[in-house]
Amino acid sequence: MIVADPENIHITASILAADFACLGDAVRAAETGGANSIHIDMMDGHYVPNITFGLDLIPALKKRTSLPLVPHLELENPDDLIDSLARLGSDMIVVQEDTCPDLGKTIAHIRSYGIGVGVGVNPDRPMEAVWPFLDRLDLVIVMSVNPGFGGQVFDSHALSKVEMTRRYLREWALDVRIGIDGGVNERTIGDVLRAGADYLVIGSAIFGQGDIVQALARLRGAIRECLRMTACT
Numbered sequence: 001m002i003v004a005d006p007e008n009i010h011i012t013a014s015i016l017a018a019d020f021a022c023l024g025d026a027v028r029a030a031e032t033g034g035a036n037s038i039h040i041d042m043m044d045g046h047y048v049p050n051i052t053f054g055l056d057l058i059p060a061l062k063k064r065t066s067l068p069l070v071p072h073l074e075l076e077n078p079d080d081l082i083d084s085l086a087r088l089g090s091d092m093i094v095v096q097e098d099t100c101p102d103l104g105k106t107i108a109h110i111r112s113y114g115i116g117v118g119v120g121v122n123p124d125r126p127m128e129a130v131w132p133f134l135d136r137l138d139l140v141i142v143m144s145v146n147p148g149f150g151g152q153v154f155d156s157h158a159l160s161k162v163e164m165t166r167r168y169l170r171e172w173a174l175d176v177r178i179g180i181d182g183g184v185n186e187r188t189i190g191d192v193l194r195a196g197a198d199y200l201v202i203g204s205a206i207f208g209q210g211d212i213v214q215a216l217a218r219l220r221g222a223i224r225e226c227l228r229m230t231a232c233t
């Protein structure tokens, strides 16, 4: 089962793949192109072997776009950053479930700021890890690459995890978005939608293809095309 309305498919533009020297221009172009939010991978060099953005990027980007800003915490001890990230203007915070010793407490902490809450699940982790928390989430992200870098190849094992999650949500009548993060592009987008994802984290296929607005138009076209086809509805 998939969500058949193309307008209901959320595209969040992951700036990990953008030109770091021109992030303001990149988020502005993503907004012009119709992205629904900006995905900001924050990495610490410990949880993943890469270091990216710090807290101050949130207010800096807020001056350049009105799109919701969503930090994705691919780092250890995410609980230590929630107060600052929320106060600086994050619209949703996504944590990795395997970095939170008390996930329920982390979710409540984020929610106490009245902002959205998302949880990511790594390729080697079972979706069952988040089942007990789904009724308190806005978003669950199935990782289709190991976190750390953009431009990796989509791991198709993620598709069955998306399907399983979609079934679970339907069974329990829960209104939670299913995200997928890593390797989503015009070639993989059809499988992702058919599996039941409705929140697409996309980096390289937006920022690594030349014109950002045109790349987003092609992705929207691919979504509409897939959802028009009988097999997808």
Ligand code: DX5
Pocket: 014, 015, 016, 017, 039, 041, 072, 074, 145, 146, 147, 148, 149, 150, 151, 152, 181, 182, 183, 184, 201, 202, 203, 204, 205
């Ligand atoms: C990986 C990040 C992703 C990454 C996806 O650690 O969580 O958000 O930016 O990039 P692409 O779309 O290039 O696979």
Ligand code: ZN
Pocket: 014, 039, 041, 072, 181, 201
């Ligand atoms: Zn991410």
